Amino acid sequence: MDGACSAALLLNWLRDLGLAASLYIPDRQDEGYGPNVPAMQELAAAHDLILCVDCGTLAHEPIAAARGADVLVLDHHLGGETLPPALAVVNPNRQDETGDLAHLCAAAVVFLLLVAANRLLRAAGRREPDLMALLDLVALATVADVAPLVGLNRALVRQGLLVMARRARPGLAALADVARLDAAPSAHHLGFLLGPRINAGGRIGRADLGARLLATADAAEARALAEKLDVLNAERRGIEEAVRAEALAQAEARGLDGPLVWAAGEGWHPGVVGIVAARLKEAANRPAVVIGIGAGEGKGSGRSVAGVDLGGAVARLASEGWLLKGGGHRMAAGLTVEAGRIEGAMARLGELLARQGAGAEAPRVLHLDGLLMPGAASVELIERLEAAGPFGAGAPAPRFAFPALKVAFAARAGESHLRLTLADDSGSRLEAIAFRAFEGPLGPLLESHAGARFHFAGRLEVDSWGGRRRAKLRLEDAAPA
Numbered sequence: 001m002d003g004a005c006s007a008a009l010l011l012n013w014l015r016d017l018g019l020a021a022s023l024y025i026p027d028r029q030d031e032g033y034g035p036n037v038p039a040m041q042e043l044a045a046a047h048d049l050i051l052c053v054d055c056g057t058l059a060h061e062p063i064a065a066a067r068g069a070d071v072l073v074l075d076h077h078l079g080g081e082t083l084p085p086a087l088a089v090v091n092p093n094r095q096d097e098t099g100d101l102a103h104l105c106a107a108a109v110v111f112l113l114l115v116a117a118n119r120l121l122r123a124a125g126r127r128e129p130d131l132m133a134l135l136d137l138v139a140l141a142t143v144a145d146v147a148p149l150v151g152l153n154r155a156l157v158r159q160g161l162l163v164m165a166r167r168a169r170p171g172l173a174a175l176a177d178v179a180r181l182d183a184a185p186s187a188h189h190l191g192f193l194l195g196p197r198i199n200a201g202g203r204i205g206r207a208d209l210g211a212r213l214l215a216t217a218d219a220a221e222a223r224a225l226a227e228k229l230d231v232l233n234a235e236r237r238g239i240e241e242a243v244r245a246e247a248l249a250q251a252e253a254r255g256l257d258g259p260l261v262w263a264a265g266e267g268w269h270p271g272v273v274g275i276v277a278a279r280l281k282e283a284a285n286r287p288a289v290v291i292g293i294g295a296g297e298g299k300g301s302g303r304s305v306a307g308v309d310l311g312g313a314v315a316r317l318a319s320e321g322w323l324l325k326g327g328g329h330r331m332a333a334g335l336t337v338e339a340g341r342i343e344g345a346m347a348r349l350g351e352l353l354a355r356q357g358a359g360a361e362a363p364r365v366l367h368l369d370g371l372l373m374p375g376a377a378s379v380e381l382i383e384r385l386e387a388a389g390p391f392g393a394g395a396p397a398p399r400f401a402f403p404a405l406k407v408a409f410a411a412r413a414g415e416s417h418l419r420l421t422l423a424d425d426s427g428s429r430l431e432a433i434a435f436r437a438f439e440g441p442l443g444p445l446l447e448s449h450a451g452a453r454f455h456f457a458g459r460l461e462v463d464s465w466g467g468r469r470r471a472k473l474r475l476e477d478a479a480p481a
Contacts, residue, residue, distance in 0.1 A: 001195050001210070004202070005107040005141035006053035006074065008171075008214035009134055013114050015217070016129035022047065023215070025207040028270055032299070033334055035062035044069035054106035057091050058327050060084040074113060076106045077329055078311045080319075093329065103148050103394075107141030108156060135160035136169055137214060143187045144195035146331055148394025157390045161185055171213040174226035183464045187390040188397075197226075200233035203271030240272040241415070244439075247276050247290050248283065256284040259359030260350040264300070264342050268292035274301035274332070281305060283440070287358050289335070289349070291342060297324070298342050302333045305358070313352040322348055366457055366477055369398040374405065375428035377471040382460050402430065402456040402473070404481040407449040418443050420475065422456060431463065432456070432473035446478060453481035 007023055014021050024043060026036060034055035043050050044066040056063065056073035063071050063084040070087040079094040090113055092101040104112075111134065118128040139160020142153050149157055165184045167173040172194070176185070179193040201209030205228070213225040247263035254262075261284045263276075273290040280288035281303045287310050291300030304310035311328030314335055318326040322345040326335035337345050353359070377400075391397035402422065408429060409421035418437040422430045437443030446454070456478045463472035 001144035001199050002076075002106045002141045003054035004198055004210035004214055005137045005144075006110045007211040009107060009110045009114065009137050010051060010053065011211075011215040012134060012137075013117075013129050013131075015215075017127075023208055023211055025202070025211060027207055028202060032336065035059040035066075037062050037065045040066040040071075052086075053110055056084065056086070057089060057094070058084070058325075074106060074110050076102075076104055076109055077327055078315055080315070101152065103150065103153060105141050105145040105147045105153075107138050107145075108147075108153065111135075111138045111156070132159070133163060133168065136164035136172060139164065139187075140172075140190050140194060140198075140214075143190040143390075143392055144199070146191075146393045149187070149390055149392040150394045154390065154395065157187060157392070161187070161190075161390060169214070170219045170222035171216055171225065174219070174222040175213065175229070177223075178226045178230040183462065186386065186461075187392040188461065191392065196236075197229045197233045200229055200236045203232075203275075204236050204239060204269065205229070205232040236272060239269050240275050243268050243272050243290070243292075244276045244279050247280060251280055251284070251288075256286065257359070258350055259286065259354035260289065260346065261286045262289040262291070262346045262349075264291035264293055264298055264346075266293045270299045270301075273299070274303070274334075277301050277303045279439075287353055289333075289346065291335075291337070293339050293342075296339050298335075298337045298339050300335050300337070302328070302335070304331045304333075308353055308356045308358045310353070313349060313356070316352055317345060317349050320348070367399065368401045368457060370400050372400045372402055373426075373428065374402065374422060374424055374430035375426065377402075377430050377460055377473065379462055379469050379471055382462050382471055385460070397459045399457060399459050399476070400473075404453045405430075405456060406451070406453055407446060410447050410449060412438070412443075412447070416443070418446060418475075420446065422473070430471065430473055432458065432475045434475040437475075442475075442478060454478045455481050 011021055035052055040062045047069055050066055050069050050071045052073045057075045057077050057079045063086050073086045073089040075091045076093055079091055083089045090109060092099055092104055114131055118131060121128040139157040142157050147153050175194055175197055181189055181193055198210035209225055209229055216222050246265055250263040251261050261280050270292045273292050277288045277290040287304045287308055289300050289302040291298040302310050309330045311330055311333045314326040314328055314333040317323050324336040328334055385398055405422040405424055407420060408423040411419050413419045416436045416438040418434040420432040422432055434442060456475060458473045458475040461472050461474055463470050
């Protein structure tokens with residue numbers, strides 16, 4: 001997602017100046033992540049400038065192979081002790097960087113580069129592209145890459161959502177339509193409706209579909225790409241569910257109480273291991289790594305919890321020789337490891353994470369911001385709360401408790417979700433949805449409620465289904481009253 005938005009930013013900016021650029025995204029399965037030697041050699045033979053976005057900081061050999069072309073790296077992943085032989089490495093997470101922008105995603109780094117480029121155009125008396133119109137792409141990448149919505153990120157997302165609401169970008173307008181988004185976009189929509197569909201191209205389809213969708217100025221092409229991505233996203237969910245079930249069973253057998261939760265399986269699709277790692281992290285409240293094995297190698301992806309730097313630990317693991325390659329940032333990382341060394345590498349990674357306090361967390365706490373009854377959950381209240389947004393990583397939306405309510409209605413939605421109607425003694429009702437409720441004990445508990453009362457906790461949102469706007473609870477947890 002971050003790479004697709006970064007590429008689209010550059011393609012749109014260059015097109016506004018009357019310049020064309022080639023788009024090259026490595027195939028996840030055949031080439032892996034980031035620059036590789038054959039691709040860089042081929043690109044350098046046909047181009048005088050190569051811009052590596054959301055990658056390249058650790059790609060010493062591939063960048064050295066790009067003889068005859070200047071290489072510019074625009075990235076945010078953790079840097080090593082030395083930099084690759086590029087013309088420049090623009091990265092707030094270089095080891096020699098002392099600024100306070102380490103939380104930026106790659107698209108935000110690209111955007112700041114374009115701000116500087118526009119300044120030079122202005123000084124030269126040349127026309128400069130409209131950067132404000134590109135903020136929808138920066139917002140999408142920031143939210144989908146789970147960057148904390150603080151400081152500059154917060155300003156970028158807030159303004160980007162306003163730009164996106166104008167529906168001026170054909171690709172995002174078409175994607176919103178296939179996702180049946182019929183309201184002004186919020187950070188939640190970016191992370192859970194739009195982002196997964198764009199990611200689906202790189203995960204199980206053609207790697208360049210998402211970037212092409214975001215960069216196109218043709219409405220017909222945008223509709224075709226959006227529909228293709230929607231189909232791929234549905235396929236991705238089926239593949240993900242199969243891998244998730246196997247990975248969770250394996251991780252539970254190994255134990256969920258250590259500093260690291262991990263699973264590895266032959267033939268697991270590399271395009272979904274990151275999503276499954278996020279599911280394991282949520283289930284265990286521990287850093288998690290999931291590895292797909294094929295041709296004697298394991299390609300894995302990891303997700304971390306607050307306060308634990310997974311990317312740094314994976315980079316350390318690579319420097320110690322446990323991995324063929326690996327890196328990332330604090331909350332996410334990728335790695336490649338020989339199949340026969342997976343057990344040892346994961347044991348060592350667990351040791352490194354334990355030193356940071358992983359596995360020593362207190363029992364999970366659900367922080368509540370207020371107590372409400374169903375009659376107080378109004379559209380007006382939600383709109384006033386949203387005016388204080390955007391909400392997301394590092395700036396969570398308010399979570400409310402609703403005490404001692406009855407379940408007036410409960411029914412499955414799809415394989416794992418649960419739809420509910422909650423009621424109090426005054427007759428007030430509140431619609432609710434519990435996503436992935438049947439992946440744990442919450443779904444069975446509420447489905448077989450037998451008239452019991454429960455305390456409920458979750459976040460409020462406006463449901464515009466059918467043209468009628470009403471308050472809805474996105475249920476996160478419940479307990480018998």
